Amino acid sequence: MKKEQMILFSRSMRTRATWCDALLALLCICAAVLCLLPQWIAPRGASITVAYAGARANEVFSLSENREIFLEHNGYHLTLIIENGTAFVRESDCPDRVCQSRGEIARNGDTIVCAPAGISVTVHSEEKGGDADAIAG
Numbered sequence: 041m042k043k044e045q046m047i048l049f050s051r052s053m054r055t056r057a058t059w060c061d062a063l064l065a066l067l068c069i070c071a072a073v074l075c076l077l078p079q080w081i082a083p084r085g086a087s088i089t090v091a092y093a094g095a096r097a098n099e100v101f102s103l104s105e106n107r108e109i110f111l112e113h114n115g116y117h118l119t120l121i122i123e124n125g126t127a128f129v130r131e132s133d134c135p136d137r138v139c140q141s142r143g144e145i146a147r148n149g150d151t152i153v154c155a156p157a158g159i160s161v162t163v164h165s166e167e168k169g170g171d172a173d174a175i176a177g
């Protein structure tokens with residue numbers, strides 16, 4: 041009699057465990073959806089990567105935070121401005137000023153290159169379809 045009760049108990053436990061697993065899986069899916077939802081509604085998290093020619097490590101800055109960044113490489117100085125989700129070189133002492141005349145970059149894959157300084161600034165956006173836009177545009 042006692043043994044049978046144990047079997048019944050363990051059987052009910054097993055059923056409960058399965059329900060728990062299902063509920064847990066559902067919660068995980070809900071959490072994942074909730075985490076991804078803000079990105080689908082309003083694509084954020086765009087950033088720029090500043091790459092230096094040579095061995096120096098890349099630097100990453102968020103595009104959602106307005107700021108002034110002073111870049112120095114190969115003896116040249118660039119003033120990079122991040123403003124309202126765009127980035128541009130405001131001042132540069134490089135000879136050709138190509139970087140400065142490039143203007144604002146904001147779209148995924150947009151790049152400012154300063155050849156004399158060996159600096160390139162590239163936009164990385166997590167926006168869905170950003171690549172398709174780049175191809176179409």
Ligand SMILES: [Zn+2]
Nearest residue numbers: 134138139154
């Ligand atoms: Zn330049």
